[in-house]
Amino acid sequence: xxxxxxxxxxxxxxxxxxxxxxxxxxxxxxxxxxxxxxxxxxxxxxxxxxxxxxxxxxxxxxxxxxxxxxxxxxxxxxxxxxxxxxxxxxxxxxxxxxxxxxxxxxx
Numbered sequence: 001x002x003x004x005x006x007x008x009x010x011x012x013x014x015x016x017x018x019x020x021x022x023x024x025x026x027x028x029x030x031x032x033x034x035x036x037x038x039x040x041x042x043x044x045x046x047x048x049x050x051x052x053x054x055x056x057x058x059x060x061x062x063x064x065x066x067x068x069x070x071x072x073x074x075x076x077x078x079x080x081x082x083x084x085x086x087x088x089x090x091x092x093x094x095x096x097x098x099x100x101x102x103x104x105x106x107x
Contacts, residue, residue, distance in 0.1 A: 016081040030087040038095045064092045
């Protein structure tokens with residue numbers, strides 16, 4: 001579902017819930033982008049594809065870095081959802097950086 005959402009959003013105006021947030025189920029708001037939900041998804045061994053946790057975290061950090069995200073998608077975010085999306089991207093970026101720098105991945 002995660003990859004499918006990213007493929008789908010490639011050409012349309014984006015609402016918050018259309019973005020392929022790095023959690024197991026879709027999100028309706030930034031409050032659903034919790035540390036545990038992001039950690040469980042990003043570090044799920046079913047999606048490892050031979051990569052270490054650290055490698056997967058680094059890839060996710062690049063993808064969800066606010067500047068990189070804005071370069072790719074900011075112009076396509078629906079005006080009504082801009083603040084929510086910004087808050088969501090900031091939350092994801094913070095969690096991913098915490099996971100990379102904190103032993104054991106806990107906040």
